[in-house]
Amino acid sequence: MNNAPKEPVPLTILTGFLGAGKTTLLNRILKGDHGLKIGILVNDFGSINVDAELVVDVEDGMISLANGCVCCQIRDDLVESVAALIERDDPIEYILLEASGVADPASIYMTFVDSAYRDLIRLDSVTCVVDADQVFTYDDPDLAKLKLQQIGFADLVILNKVDLAGVEETAKVKRWIDGFFSRVRIVPAVKCNVPLEILLSVGRFDVSRAMADHAHSHDHEHHHMHNHGSFFSTWSYTRDAPLQRKALERMIKRELPSNIYRCKGFVYLDDDPKSRYLLQVVGRRVELTKDRPWGGEDPANRIVAIAHKTTLDSAHLGELFDACSGSSVGNENSDAVTVATG
Numbered sequence: 001m002n003n004a005p006k007e008p009v010p011l012t013i014l015t016g017f018l019g020a021g022k023t024t025l026l027n028r029i030l031k032g033d034h035g036l037k038i039g040i041l042v043n044d045f046g047s048i049n050v051d052a053e054l055v056v057d058v059e060d061g062m063i064s065l066a067n068g069c070v071c072c073q074i075r076d077d078l079v080e081s082v083a084a085l086i087e088r089d090d091p092i093e094y095i096l097l098e099a100s101g102v103a104d105p106a107s108i109y110m111t112f113v114d115s116a117y118r119d120l121i122r123l124d125s126v127t128c129v130v131d132a133d134q135v136f137t138y139d140d141p142d143l144a145k146l147k148l149q150q151i152g153f154a155d156l157v158i159l160n161k162v163d164l165a166g167v168e169e170t171a172k173v174k175r176w177i178d179g180f181f182s183r184v185r186i187v188p189a190v191k192c193n194v195p196l197e198i199l200l201s202v203g204r205f206d207v208s209r210a211m212a213d214h215a216h217s218h219d220h221e222h223h224h225m226h227n228h229g230s231f232f233s234t235w236s237y238t239r240d241a242p243l244q245r246k247a248l249e250r251m252i253k254r255e256l257p258s259n260i261y262r263c264k265g266f267v268y269l270d271d272d273p274k275s276r277y278l279l280q281v282v283g284r285r286v287e288l289t290k291d292r293p294w295g296g297e298d299p300a301n302r303i304v305a306i307a308h309k310t311t312l313d314s315a316h317l318g319e320l321f322d323a324c325s326g327s328s329v330g331n332e333n334s335d336a337v338t339v340a341t342g
């Protein structure tokens with residue numbers, strides 16, 4: 001800790017359920033006119049860190065944490081990564097942490113309180129992105145509880161995707177949040193388009209309020225997800241045979257199991273082999289968009305999916321994607337990981 005700065009480095013945690021728009025928000029902040037040297041930590045629950053590759057214009061100062069959640073499974077990695085950022089020769093002035101979509105921000109906060117770095121980091125704010133379109137898609141009390149924990153610990157809620165949700169659904173989600181946490185500020189948005197001034201260096205985080213509201217989210221739900229790491233499973237697929245666009249689109253629309261909370265990754269399509277495509281599935285919404293040329297990278301499909309551990313059928317998922325390549329090869333390149341912690 002030789003070069004530790006005297007003043008604690010402010011940290012903003014971006015939280016919110018899978019696919020809510022955290023990477024979208026992170027990119028918006030990074031593109032903004034903040035004038036700060038920002039260090040970035042990006043955490044993907046799956047084994048392929050898709051988000052890290054989607055973060056814009058970062059030459060250095062970004063650390064990618066994949067294959068586990070920073071709030072529980074890879075807490076030590078989180079502490080080491082923060083240490084690496086604040087001990088750089090060219091110290092950063094601000095840290096943005098994009099937590100995984102299954103993270104409980106209270107546990108992230110506790111990691112810093114417990115660690116040797118608690119005097120070197122100042123939690124500036126916790127911003128929670130809520131998907132106004134999909135918050136009620138899964139009628140599962142455990143998921144509702146996790147979403148409430150994320151919202152309850154936040155000091156700002158971005159009620160995102162109001163373009164998809166529409167006025168009535170957005171109002172319904174707002175009433176739902178208000179019903180639990182009347183003090184949290186809620187800002188409706190499309191693509192997380194909110195003023196930068198309410199996001200960085202706001203000094204809004206109030207630990208006693210956050211802890212009280214976080215505890216309140218426990219009071220209102222009877223089902224408790226004591227350990228979310230044993231609740232979710234991830235599946236990953238890496239394959240260098242191109243997929244047929246039409247077959248992929250049809251499969252995603254009609255056959256991808258509806259219990260997949262999130263599926264995303266890079267796709268290699270037969271009809272445009274020079275371009276990398278980005279697949280984004282959030283609940284029932286699907287996007288397949290041209291990302292960029294493969295350039296020097298070897299074209300390949302790299303896809304992850306997250307579902308409840310009891311419903312994720314890895315063999316079936318492998319078969320579904322393999323079938324889109326027009327070959328009947330098995331799924332030896334796909335694997336499922338059920339993450340169980342402590």
Ligand SMILES: Nc1nc2c(ncn2[C@@H]2O[C@H](COP(=O)(O)OP(=O)(O)OP(=O)(O)O)[C@@H](O)[C@H]2O)c(=O)[nH]1
Binds near residue numbers: 022023163
């Ligand atoms: N229509 C619409 N799409 C949005 C909006 N915000 C984000 N998206 C899309 O939603 C998908 C998920 O957005 P991300 O920013 O990757 O979400 P995330 O929270 O980082 O996802 P995970 O890290 O996997 O939990 C992407 O396809 C985005 O383009 C919005 O306001 N409106």
